[in-house]
Amino acid sequence: MIFHLEKTHLKLGFLPFSDCLPLVVAQRLGLAAHYGLELSLSRQATWSVLRDRLLAGELDAAQTYYGLPLSLHLGLGGMASPMAVLMTLSQNGENVTIANQLASSVRDGETLYRAVLSATRRLAFAHNLPTSAMWFYYWLASHRIHPLRDVSMFTTPPTDLAPALARGDLDGYGAGEPWGALAELNGIGRTLLGSAQIWPDHPAKVLTTTGMFVERYPNTARALVAVLLEACRWLDQPMHRIEAAPWLSEVIGVPVGAIASRLVDGQGQEGRSHAVRFFGSKGEVCMPWRSDLMWFLTQYRRWGMLATPPDYRGLAEEINQVTLFREAATLADATAPGQDLRRSVFNDGRAWDGNDPEGYATSFAVHNLSAEAGRREVWH
Template identity: 45%
Template sequence: MNITSSPPERTHLRLGFVALSDAAPLAVAALRELGARHGIAIELCRQPSWAAVRDKLLSGEIDAAHALYGLVYGVQLGIGGPQADMAVLMVLNRNGQAITLSRPLADAIRGGASVKDALRTLERKPVIAQTFPTGTHAMWLYYWLAAHGVHPLRDVQSVVIPPPRMADALVEGALDGFCAGEPWHAVAEARNAGGTVAYTSEIWPDHPEKVLACRRDFAALYPATARALVRTMLDACAWLDSTAHRTEIVQALASETLLGVPSRLIEPRLVAADGGAARALPVRFFDGGAVNYPRVSDGLWFITQYRRWGLLDADIDDAGIAASVNQTALYRDAAQAAGVALPAERHAATFCDARVWDGGDAAAYLAGFEMRA
């Protein structure tokens, strides 16, 4: 029997997610029962925070999850919590995140003030939230602040808050800003608590964001199941390439069981490019498979940032770690069976500070940063 046609060892899978618009592929897969043709059924399990996603992945209460790319690497490296061998099965989306600051700060920046000068008007350390200590949002926020001459560890108080709490905390005055996913920036603007000042696609155009993650032993014990899950999610991501389909899934995402946010606040930044902002790139889910390949260099980039900000100083094989986490062989098997094209292994990206990352020389790349921990 061809390995890619082996029946899944597990047929019922519990998938964790946090209330964010980019959980759309999981919603599509479950609601449209896309796993049926691949021999699996999906049960969605909403989680209150990324810490809960981590804990339930580790305990086995959920089998896989919509997860922050950096969450997977933080657990793999044992940074700030339990260590476990983790697996990135595929990328679920690119772009679609943002940085929102309180209304006075956002107005000052829109009026021409630099980010550094605007934050100095507070005459105290700004309190800016992200969603997980090693997560994507922490890394986008730190990179953006540093690019604007603001040290993210010394000049700012960075705190962790679950995404659904962001807008409330900004309204209450507990925060001066936050970096998270949608629809919470749209919610903050609708409540007149803040304004979006940067889109993460401006920091790293077409950056990887959420991934399909599981423990590595799950992928090893149930490889046919993992491949079936990847094929199901590729089908869901491809379905989301249609504007009409995105508009359709917004109604489901608005439900209390998924996001619990009015569809009018979800739709603009999911269907269009972050509400039609000229400088933002749209959230991407598939694009013929260009979105989904778990490129090892993407994982390695997160490790460079952990070293940059003092979260990691161990003498380990960074590239080897990334190669073990990102399940490129499993993904290739699933994608080839599905007829999905595989992109190039190497890809150069130019960041907002004009630095270029291609995964080639991580040590030299890291040494080139003037602002570090």
């Protein structure tokens, strides 16, 4: 190493999603040794357990949705704790899955809207974490379905999603793979669309740690990002993904058949191939884009989680460690973009580029702006 590491053994937490693969690859290929690090992986049963262990220092960093560091940093439902996002670990790879009985009449958002209107009861949907389900909420609202009023929305651990669908407790869910593929493999549901059809190349999972960790161990944090950049670069070769699928199957306890095809080809439906991305051409996938974090804040405003406009730009600069990422990219021979905002176009044709976030947040016809903000978040 060219600098002193403040800490050399790191414990990384994750939940059983296909895009925990960069962590698995980094460990299996021994990529950390080159940077003087030793990694151990720790699967967590629920987001609440992961949260508590991360805050207690029992985990040094973790693969999470954006919603976890954001809700903790903002103090949504609890005491605020300074958090840091070190890098994006993956883009795309989420899905909307519906039960077989609904799939017979629902083919897209418009037919789902008609099904919601004609149903004799409120249809029941689930997600993994309320503050991370914003892409799902966005898609429903773009088809005039209010996610908090027109349907029942539940928070369900990922491993419980397919069983709940099979029992008839849920009509569908928005979640990361392999939980959509597993429902199809078991014949209990069908993937309606992939999340990349809602927000192309959206951030799926990020590498999260506490603000205190970055302050105490900045060199270690840089080295960890460099290790995972190398893992992400390795994974953007299709043959490497096929090689790594059995490793992932072993780690998350899901058959390879529910992993491999979508890891390589995306959702696998005609005209709907949106495979998960880990690196990109020069590492731009891994950039902790500040506009990505700001988009989530706009949706928290939209759905009544924040009563007043937050400091969108200030929070993005506090949480997303762009300077640290760029330094780590140099170590890993990757290229970090010079800008920290990017432009995205959503399924309804609306563009987001990080400009005028409050105007964007309050411009939607379907919203929950009048709701009481800061309601306690349900964690599972």
